[in-house]
Amino acid sequence: MATGYTDPQRRERILATTLELIAQEGIAGVSHRKIAARAGVPLGSMTYHFHGIDEVLREAFRHFTDHIVALTDTHLTELADQDQARTAVVDLIHVLSDGTRRDFVLIQELYTLATREAYYRELVQRWTAHTRSRLEAHFDPDTACQLDALIKGLALHRSLLTTPHDSALTFDAVTRITTIRGGGVAGGRLERPRNTEPSNARDE
Amino acid sequence: MATGYTDPQRRERILATTLELIAQEGIAGVSHRKIAARAGVPLGSMTYHFHGIDEVLREAFRHFTDHIVALTDTHLTELADQDQARTAVVDLIHVLSDGTRRDFVLIQELYTLATREAYYRELVQRWTAHTRSRLEAHFDPDTACQLDALIKGLALHRSLLTTPHDSALTFDAVTRITTIRGGGVAGGRLERPRNTEPSNARDE
Amino acid sequence: MATGYTDPQRRERILATTLELIAQEGIAGVSHRKIAARAGVPLGSMTYHFHGIDEVLREAFRHFTDHIVALTDTHLTELADQDQARTAVVDLIHVLSDGTRRDFVLIQELYTLATREAYYRELVQRWTAHTRSRLEAHFDPDTACQLDALIKGLALHRSLLTTPHDSALTFDAVTRITTIRGGGVAGGRLERPRNTEPSNARDE
Amino acid sequence: MATGYTDPQRRERILATTLELIAQEGIAGVSHRKIAARAGVPLGSMTYHFHGIDEVLREAFRHFTDHIVALTDTHLTELADQDQARTAVVDLIHVLSDGTRRDFVLIQELYTLATREAYYRELVQRWTAHTRSRLEAHFDPDTACQLDALIKGLALHRSLLTTPHDSALTFDAVTRITTIRGGGVAGGRLERPRNTEPSNARDE
DNA sequence: AATGAATGAGGATTCATTCAT
DNA sequence: CATGAATGAATCCTCATTCAT
Numbered sequence: 126m127a128t129g130y131t132d133p134q135r136r137e138r139i140l141a142t143t144l145e146l147i148a149q150e151g152i153a154g155v156s157h158r159k160i161a162a163r164a165g166v167p168l169g170s171m172t173y174h175f176h177g178i179d180e181v182l183r184e185a186f187r188h189f190t191d192h193i194v195a196l197t198d199t200h201l202t203e204l205a206d207q208d209q210a211r212t213a214v215v216d217l218i219h220v221l222s223d224g225t226r227r228d229f230v231l232i233q234e235l236y237t238l239a240t241r242e243a244y245y246r247e248l249v250q251r252w253t254a255h256t257r258s259r260l261e262a263h264f265d266p267d268t269a270c271q272l273d274a275l276i277k278g279l280a281l282h283r284s285l286l287t288t289p290h291d292s293a294l295t296f297d298a299v300t301r302i303t304t305i306r307g308g309g310v311a312g313g314r315l316e317r318p319r320n321t322e323p324s325n326a327r328d329e
Numbered sequence: 330m331a332t333g334y335t336d337p338q339r340r341e342r343i344l345a346t347t348l349e350l351i352a353q354e355g356i357a358g359v360s361h362r363k364i365a366a367r368a369g370v371p372l373g374s375m376t377y378h379f380h381g382i383d384e385v386l387r388e389a390f391r392h393f394t395d396h397i398v399a400l401t402d403t404h405l406t407e408l409a410d411q412d413q414a415r416t417a418v419v420d421l422i423h424v425l426s427d428g429t430r431r432d433f434v435l436i437q438e439l440y441t442l443a444t445r446e447a448y449y450r451e452l453v454q455r456w457t458a459h460t461r462s463r464l465e466a467h468f469d470p471d472t473a474c475q476l477d478a479l480i481k482g483l484a485l486h487r488s489l490l491t492t493p494h495d496s497a498l499t500f501d502a503v504t505r506i507t508t509i510r511g512g513g514v515a516g517g518r519l520e521r522p523r524n525t526e527p528s529n530a531r532d533e
Numbered sequence: 534m535a536t537g538y539t540d541p542q543r544r545e546r547i548l549a550t551t552l553e554l555i556a557q558e559g560i561a562g563v564s565h566r567k568i569a570a571r572a573g574v575p576l577g578s579m580t581y582h583f584h585g586i587d588e589v590l591r592e593a594f595r596h597f598t599d600h601i602v603a604l605t606d607t608h609l610t611e612l613a614d615q616d617q618a619r620t621a622v623v624d625l626i627h628v629l630s631d632g633t634r635r636d637f638v639l640i641q642e643l644y645t646l647a648t649r650e651a652y653y654r655e656l657v658q659r660w661t662a663h664t665r666s667r668l669e670a671h672f673d674p675d676t677a678c679q680l681d682a683l684i685k686g687l688a689l690h691r692s693l694l695t696t697p698h699d700s701a702l703t704f705d706a707v708t709r710i711t712t713i714r715g716g717g718v719a720g721g722r723l724e725r726p727r728n729t730e731p732s733n734a735r736d737e
Numbered sequence: 738m739a740t741g742y743t744d745p746q747r748r749e750r751i752l753a754t755t756l757e758l759i760a761q762e763g764i765a766g767v768s769h770r771k772i773a774a775r776a777g778v779p780l781g782s783m784t785y786h787f788h789g790i791d792e793v794l795r796e797a798f799r800h801f802t803d804h805i806v807a808l809t810d811t812h813l814t815e816l817a818d819q820d821q822a823r824t825a826v827v828d829l830i831h832v833l834s835d836g837t838r839r840d841f842v843l844i845q846e847l848y849t850l851a852t853r854e855a856y857y858r859e860l861v862q863r864w865t866a867h868t869r870s871r872l873e874a875h876f877d878p879d880t881a882c883q884l885d886a887l888i889k890g891l892a893l894h895r896s897l898l899t900t901p902h903d904s905a906l907t908f909d910a911v912t913r914i915t916t917i918r919g920g921g922v923a924g925g926r927l928e929r930p931r932n933t934e935p936s937n938a939r940d941e
Numbered sequence: 942a943a944t945g946a947a948t949g950a951g952g953a954t955t956c957a958t959t960c961a962t
Numbered sequence: 963c964a965t966g967a968a969t970g971a972a973t974c975c976t977c978a979t980t981c982a983t
Contacts, residue, residue, distance in 0.1 A: 132946095151356070151357075151441065151442075151445060152355070152356070152357050153356050153357035156972075156973065156974080157973080157974065157975085158973080167947075167948050167949070168948085169947075169949060169975095169977095170946090170947065170948065171974095172974080172975060172976075173946075173947060173948080174947095177974075178974065178975090230441075230444045230445065233437075233440050233444050236437050236440070236441075236489065237355070237434075237437040237438055237440075237441045239489045240433065240434045240437050240488065240489065241355060241434070246489055246490075246491065247491075249489050249490070250489075250491055253490060267498055271483075271501065271502040271505070273482075273486070274482035274483045274485070274502065275478065275479055275482050275502075276482070277482040277485050277486070278477075278478035278479050278480070278481040278482020278483070279478045279482070281440065281478070281481050281482070281485075282457075282474075282478045282481070284444060285440065285443050285444065285450055285453050285454075286453070286457060287450065287451075287454055290474055294471055294474060294475065297471065297475070298475040298478065298479075298506060301475070301505050301508065302479075302502060302505050302506055304508075305505070360956060360957080361956075361957060361958085362955075362957090371965050371966070372965080372966080373964070373965035373966060373967090374965070375957090375958095376958065376959085377963080377964060377965075381957075382956095382957065382958095559764070559765075559849070559853060560763070560764070560765045561764050561765035564977065565977075565978060565979085566976075566977075575943080575944050575945075576944080577943070577945060577946090578943070578944070579978090579979095580978080580979065581942080581943060581944075585978075585979080586977095586978065586979095637852065638849075638852045638853070641845075641849040641852050642849055644845050644848070644849075644893065644897060645763065645842075645845045645848075645849045646763075648841065648842045648845050648896060648897065649763060649842065654897055654898075654899065655899075657897050658898060658899055661894075661898060675906055675909065678894075678902055678906060679891075679906065679909065679910040679913070681890075681894070682887065682890035682891045682894045682910065683886065683887055683914075684890070685889075685890040685893050686887050686888070686889040686890020686891070686893070687883075687886045687890070689886070689889050689890070690882075690885070690886045690889070692852065693848065693851045693852065693858055693862075694858075694861070694865060695858065695859075695862055698882055702879055702882060702883065705879065705883065706883040706886065706887075706914060709883070709914050709916065709917070710910060710913050710914055712913065713913070744968095768951080768952065768953080769952080769953060769954085770951070770952080770953095779968075780969085780970080781954095781955095781956095781968075781969040781970060781971085782967090783953090783954095784954060785967075785968060786968095789953075789954075790952095790953065790954090
């Protein structure tokens with residue numbers, strides 16, 4: 126019944142260390158040796174606990190995705206109305222882009238991995254689906270989709286540009302994307318007919 | 330006559346090859362050897378033409394930025410009015426996300442490098458500044474800023490998600506971000522007073 | 534009831550698996566891990582049942598020698614006369630060289646191990662002694678010795694050469710080696726005086 | 738015009754060292770590290786001079802085959818008649834089996850490799866073809882084939898058995914295999930009609 | 942009795958870089 | 963000017979074996 130593990134937290138510790146290392150030195154900088162040294166585990170234990178360096182990376186990013194999904198949750202749940210939702214989205218964007226630098230770096234690495242490997246694409250997909258489902262509590266699906274893209278775009282901007290925009294502009298952008306021309310707001314399902322154009326017919 | 334160069338195009342060939350290699354295998358996959366083999370140049374010429382592998386990468390991405398700036402230009406110049414501009418932006422987003430896969434991969438790699446090194450951040454900055462200046466021919470600076478972020482966000486979405494949104498949704502998002510609530514359009518400098526808050530004065 | 538063994542056949546299964554593995558990948562390719570995985574036994578049981586990898590190999594080849602001795606027996610027993618014996622030898626040569634490929638590969642591995650370790654030399658010795666004793670039922674000892682060498686040489690030839698000789702040539706060779714010049718045949722002890730020189734008394 | 742090599746003999750030295758190591762520890766015992774240490778070259782130079790460990794082994798055995806072919810030549814050329822040829826063959830068998838132990842061990846390793854890889858099979862083929870062509874100067878092709886197999890079988894016997902047979906028995910065997918029943922000798926092409934049976938129609 | 946956990950040594954190979962030519 | 967030769971460090975991974983349970 127007992128696991129038998131001498132050090133049951135070792136696996137988790139290795140993964141946490143891996144994420145720190147990636148955040149600091151990038152995917153190209155990770156190696157069994159560096160991780161083992163940082164985590165204070167023997168080199169040989171790396172390939173005992175994980176089948177190979179690829180599995181280490183995949184597991185690490187799976188954990189990271191869990192974290193980022195949780196972070197999204199803490200910002201986008203229990204919101205009373207659209208106004209609160211908009212403010213929450215603005216907060217989320219700023220947290221993602223200058224809260225912990227670590228997070229944003231890792232998000233970028235995840236995107237890059239996702240361009241090449243289906244496994245990571247699924248992680249991104251999971252995070253995206255989660256974000257959208259939270260947003261759809263207050264906005265119609267198309268708006269949620271657009272808003273999600275805007276979140277990623279604005280967070281990227283704020284992270285990379287030497288003179289990032291302020292929260293007022295973020296708020297303005299969020300407001301615009303959630304506002305349907307003609308005075309309506311991109312609110313509940315009721316307004317959906319307005320967007321009845323083929324705009325939301327996804328292919329593939 | 331004076332140069333004495335055996336193969337004047339060699340430098341450029343090395344850089345082009347480097348970009349292909351990065352697109353296929355990622356930053357972690359590049360090495361002097363692989364580049365030299367692919368480009369058909371002697372291994373020794375790598376460190377002769379470039380001070381080290383880092384310089385190769387930096388030069389390669391400098392070239393790539395030139396390319397992507399040019400690509401932006403071909404889409405965002407000589408546009409008659411805002412409507413043409415919106416359509417052009419939609420086109421640009423779709424070209425970036427499913428034109429040549431190579432480009433999108435390299436853009437992601439560039440972003441990732443930019444999160445860690447100032448040099449690459451400046452390249453992103455240059456591209457961003459260029460895009461904005463083109464957009465500002467038709468939209469006010471804040472709108473241009475938001476629109477640029479939206480471009481990146483939507484292109485990212487389309488590249489990574491298994492069921493990317495269609496161009497109608499792209500168009501809808503672009504329209505919303507370029508439309509100012511109250512019936513106005515995010516056109517010239519005149520509307521700026523609405524955003525008169527210090528929203529966009531920032532340093533670092 | 535008294536043994537307490539969870540799986541009494543486990544040892545045999547490990548040894549059989551080891552032989553298959555050697556036949557496929559060679560001595561250099563065997564390892565505790567590969568054997569355990571193939572045999573479906575826990576890694577830890579390898580060093581529980583055997584003192585080390587060397588013991589596994591030695592036991593495996595001891596089993597194999599039993600097998601090959603038995604195979605020799607099935608071919609060289611209950612033969613009525615020299616003619617039947619010759620035909621049986623021809624059969625044996627062809628069975629060894631193109632019956633189961635596995636056997637010939639393992640014979641070669643055994644020879645190679647025997648060149649370096651006395652233990653394996655004794656296995657070869659045992660097989661050789663057995664073959665000779667069977668042959669000596671029909672031929673004098675010297676002829677048996679020569680015939681045994683010829684068996685090994687012809688089997689080797691047939692196994693390795695891209696254009697192996699046919700059974701007619703095998704038969705011809707067997708006939709010649711069992712025929713004593715001058716019209717006699719290398720039959721019983723009676724002819725021995727011809728080879729009365731101390732030719733086969735040797736030690737080491 | 739000059740090679741530019743700092744140490745032109747290095748490649749050859751590595752190969753010679755490899756053969757010594759194989760002779761002592763077997764194929765399973767060779768490694769880049771061991772070879773490099775013995776040969777007194779840096780570890781890194783191993784994969785500079787050879788594409789991988791497999792190439793090292795292949796090249797080493799190619800050299801060894803050259804050596805063994807040359808050895809065969811020194812024994813089997815410039816022989817006046819069949820009697821001299823028989824004596825030479827006996828000498829060759831004894832040189833192969835107890836001259837330099839190294840040679841026999843390597844021959845066995847070569848056989849074993851040949852059972853698994855076509856490359857080594859071709860080396861064996863080359864050696865065999867050479868031996869036969871020398872023997873065919875004095876014996877008909879079938880006899881040469883049989884004699885070659887006998888050489889290998891007797892050499893094997895002498896190398897592995899704790900009480901190897903003496904040269905008288907070797908001579909006897911060689912004589913029998915080169916003697917055609919009925920009083921003839923397996924001499925020149927003229928006698929061939931005696932073997933006109935399908936004994937020498939090779940398949941495959 | 943039996944085994945999952947663990948590890949240090951060593952496996953092949955790739956690497957960026959130096960340097961003599 | 964240009965490059966083939968060379969190398970020590972570091973890469974991932976496999977290994978036989980030990981040991982607590």
